[in-house]
Amino acid sequence: MNINFKCLFGSIYGLLFPFLVLAQHASQPLRLEDLFNLADSGNRELTLHSLQEQIATSRLKEQTDKRLPNLETSLTASYMGNGYITDRDFSNGMSIPIPKLGNSFSIEAQQLIYTGGAVKQSISLAKDDITQATLSSEESKQRLRFLIAGHYLELQKLSNQRTILEKNIQQTLKMIDQINQKLAQGVALKNNVTRYELQLEYLQTSLLKVENAKTIRLKELRLLLQYPANVDLNVAFEESLFEESDSVDTKVWKDIAMERSPILMQAALNVVQAEKRQKLVRAERYPQIFAFAGNYLNGPVMIEIPILNNNFNYWTAGVGIKYSLSSIYKNKAKEARAKLALENAEELNRINQDQLMLAVERTLIQYEETLAVHQSHLKALDLANQNYTIVKNRFLNDMVLMTEMLDAENSQIDASLQASNSKINILFQLFHLKQLTGTL
Numbered sequence: 001m002n003i004n005f006k007c008l009f010g011s012i013y014g015l016l017f018p019f020l021v022l023a024q025h026a027s028q029p030l031r032l033e034d035l036f037n038l039a040d041s042g043n044r045e046l047t048l049h050s051l052q053e054q055i056a057t058s059r060l061k062e063q064t065d066k067r068l069p070n071l072e073t074s075l076t077a078s079y080m081g082n083g084y085i086t087d088r089d090f091s092n093g094m095s096i097p098i099p100k101l102g103n104s105f106s107i108e109a110q111q112l113i114y115t116g117g118a119v120k121q122s123i124s125l126a127k128d129d130i131t132q133a134t135l136s137s138e139e140s141k142q143r144l145r146f147l148i149a150g151h152y153l154e155l156q157k158l159s160n161q162r163t164i165l166e167k168n169i170q171q172t173l174k175m176i177d178q179i180n181q182k183l184a185q186g187v188a189l190k191n192n193v194t195r196y197e198l199q200l201e202y203l204q205t206s207l208l209k210v211e212n213a214k215t216i217r218l219k220e221l222r223l224l225l226q227y228p229a230n231v232d233l234n235v236a237f238e239e240s241l242f243e244e245s246d247s248v249d250t251k252v253w254k255d256i257a258m259e260r261s262p263i264l265m266q267a268a269l270n271v272v273q274a275e276k277r278q279k280l281v282r283a284e285r286y287p288q289i290f291a292f293a294g295n296y297l298n299g300p301v302m303i304e305i306p307i308l309n310n311n312f313n314y315w316t317a318g319v320g321i322k323y324s325l326s327s328i329y330k331n332k333a334k335e336a337r338a339k340l341a342l343e344n345a346e347e348l349n350r351i352n353q354d355q356l357m358l359a360v361e362r363t364l365i366q367y368e369e370t371l372a373v374h375q376s377h378l379k380a381l382d383l384a385n386q387n388y389t390i391v392k393n394r395f396l397n398d399m400v401l402m403t404e405m406l407d408a409e410n411s412q413i414d415a416s417l418q419a420s421n422s423k424i425n426i427l428f429q430l431f432h433l434k435q436l437t438g439t440l
Contacts, residue, residue: 028234028236029234029235029236030233030234030235030236031236031238032148032149032152032238032241035148035152035221035225035235036145036148038225038227039141039144039145039148039224039225040141042225042226042227043144043224043225043226044226045140045144046137046140046141046144049133049136049137049140050137052133052136052137053130053133053134053137055133056126056129056130056132056133057130059126059129060123060126060127060129060130062126063119063122063123063125063126064123064126066112066119066122066123067112067119067123069109069110069111070109070110070111071107071108071109072106072107072108072109073105073106073107073108074104074105074106074107075104075105076102076103076104076105077101077102077103078101078102078103079100079101079102080098080099080100080101080102080300081098082095082096082097082098083095083096083097083098083307084096085305096305096306096307097306097307098300098302098307099299099300099307099309102299102300103297103298103299103311104296104297104298104299105296105297105298106294106295106296106297107294107295108292108293108294109292109293109294110290110291110292111290111291111292112288112289112290113289113290113291113319114286114287114288114289115283115286115288116282116283116284116285116286116287116288117279117280117283117286118280118283118284121276121277121279121280121283122280124276125273125276125277125280128269128272128273128276131269132266132269132270132273135262135265135266135269136262136266138262138438139262139263139266139438142262142435142438142440143435144224145435145440146431146432146435146440147224148221148224148225149427149428149431149440150428150431151217151220151221151224152221152235153424153427153428153431154217155214155217155218155221155235155237156237156424157420157421157424158210158213158214158217159214159237160417160420160421160424161206161210161417161420162207162210162211162214164413164416164417164420165203165206165207165210165413166207168203168409168412168413169200169203169204169207171409172196172199172200172203172409173200175196175405176193176196176197176200178396179192179193179196180193195406196406199406199409218233218235221233221235241427242423242426242427248364248367248368250360250361250364253360253364253433253437254357254360256437256438256439257356257357257360257436257437257438258353260437260438260439261356261436261437261438262438263352263356263438264349264352264353264356267345267348267349267352267353268349270345270348270349271342271345271346271349273345274338274341274342274344274345274346275342277338277341277342278335278338278339278341278342280338281331281334281335281338282331282335284324284327284331284334285327285328285331287321287322287323288321288322288323289319289320289321290319290320290321290322291317291318291319291320292316292317292318292319292320293315293316293317293318294315294316294317295313295314295315296313296314296315296316297311297312297313298311298312298313299311299312356436359436360433360436360437363429363432363433363436364433366429366432367426367429367430367432367433370422370425370426370428370429371426373422373425374419374422374423374425374426376422377415377418377419377422378419380415380418380419381415381416381418381419383415384408384411384412384414384415384416385412385415387408387411387412388408388409388411388412391404391405391408392405392408
């Protein structure tokens, strides 16, 4: 009773768990890890991979069942006409009465004893298929997580851009107010106000584009997560992510990739499977040895004349051997194809290794580049802020032209955006490294 209750409770909890998670997430912004977890449980591509793993598990059961004995039974009932017997030259024919009701029943069993390793290799290949399905799922999961991380970081860029634009809109409005005051005092030109109003229009248009880009990104992210349309999707931006720092040692990352990359693990397993398929083809050259047993019941007894209206029962048991003579001349082409398939798998494995190592090296270079670029943009932002403060004070004291003031403001906006984006680009390259090495 307790076991049934636990099973029932577990089933109900399993059904309600996604809704409980969504209810919890609906009330608070989602961290990047939350997005990953939602994708793991809701993404359609990963659901397909789960089904493929189940199919591979079923195939393993099919191959394992080949070790079990084959059992067959047969039961027939028939209406039988009279027989007719003649001499060897077909003369002196006469009718032989036969009982009209015929019946037969048989049960047979056969157990494979030796197949040249065919059954063993088939089972081993089926196990490898499960591993392949799991690795394929993991590779898709890593690719999906990197895609989600890209959306997440892009949303953070857009959020930063919105903050900077809103700040500059307020700053521009303040400047328009200050110029209007100077205009009222007769110490400024109407043209100065117009230029800042144009600047304001540009900033507001840029803000609209940012908001639209954010809406599109959220829609794409919602589709990836299969997130309900009636639940708000809020993303939490974590400053702690920017505190992550990893080694830029190429050898360290290459070693991790060789050990953890699903793509390389799949390629290596393809080589192993090609070797097993080669052995499976060779197994066709060997005989099959099997044990058998059977019990038979037939009636009437047709081996006597006159026909006996009786049931005849007998049983048999023994060992048999079966050999396909055609395998001697037919298997050569199969073995040649299996050998080529093995060479192909080995070459693909080497190609995948070379390509992945190159991708790791390239991404490491780009990662180091983003670190240097970010430091450069921080320095540029500091200089742009200093320049804006100086130019603004000089402008308010009528010591510089309006164009110089606008240039200073645009430089400050551009430097702010570049600094915030370069900070996010560091994380993007780091996530790319982790995706390549299967550790995201």
